[in-house]
Amino acid sequence: MQNNKQNSLREGTLFSFISASFKGISQVILIENAITGFIILIAITISSYYLGIIALLSSILGTLVGKIGGADEKSINQGLLGYNSVLTGIALALFLNGPYMWIVALAGSAVAAILTAAIMHFMKKTEIPILTFPFIILTWFILLASYKLKGIKLSTTLVPQDLTHWELNIAGEINLLDGIFNGIGQVFFLSDAISGILIFIAVFWAGRRFGFYAIIGNAIALLTSYFLGGEHTLIMLGLYGYNAILTILAVSAVFYSKHNRFAPLSGIIAACLTVPITAAISTWLLPYGLPALTMPFVLCSWLFLGSRRILPKL
Known part of the structure; x- marks a missing residue:
């Protein structure tokens, strides 16, 4: 009986984590809906399979940072720690080149979750949503860093x-x-x-x-x-x-x-x-x-x- 309860708890936790990760994708367009996030992920993957992989991994990383960091469960389950990570991962994957592109993109998506939490704290009293501000600032800084750091290579599109x-x-x-x-x-x-x-x-x-x-x-x-x-x-x-x-x-x-x-x-x-x-x-x-x-x-x-x-x- 105890094993059944533990298995149910694990399944429930896993389902909650997957749902939160899909909501991290849907929250990019200000919507909290796992199905919406899943359909959007399909749309991204149809256009570019590697961007689809980056988007999913970035959302998972953002959600995971929230879990490990002990963020409020409600915020995690709503996908609020994931959406800036999704955008950051996709943007860096598109605007950077070189052998370390994937590492920088995924590392950036993890840092985006930390920055999201920090700005949420600073703006809490204003009651104004942070929206995608963490993604913007972090992406700009990483792209600018490419001019001074050899390991970060800027794409020729920029x-x-x-x-x-x-x-x-x-x-x-x-x-x-x-x-x-x-x-x-x-x-x-x-x-x-x-x-x-x-x-x-x-x-x-x-x-x-x-x-x-x-x-x-x-x-x-x-x-x-x-x-x-x-x-x-x-x-x-x-x-x-x-x-x-x-x-x-x-x-x-x-x-x-x-x-x-x-x-x-x-x-x-x-x-x-x-x-x-x-x-x-x-x-x-x-x-x-x-x-x-x-x-x-x-x-x-x-x-x-x-x-x-x-x-x-x-």
């Missing part, structure tokens, strides 16, 4: 550019279907239509409200970037869409009060703002050869979520 010779290229037509599906795919650095469709399915699985907001956020980004004269290549790649999707989900669907009638409008305005902020941050980072990542999403979400402490009806 090249510092001189702003004095920068030219805006708005030539060519826009394929809206590419922009639609790449927008949500770029949350996980994917530019693949099938993967984008699967991620939309994953979001709708968690709730129709999440799915509709994701569609609205993507549409807003496409329209705003087009009318502001954004580069057509960047629009089609979804590089203006993913921050808008995350922002409208945060402001209108996740961190809002049921008594706030203006939350949908606030989310729409915030999603619009991500476009010029994405352009500004991308320009600011050109001399360093760094990607904007999800910083526009973090800044726009903090702007509205922070203002609600003073303007609760916003």
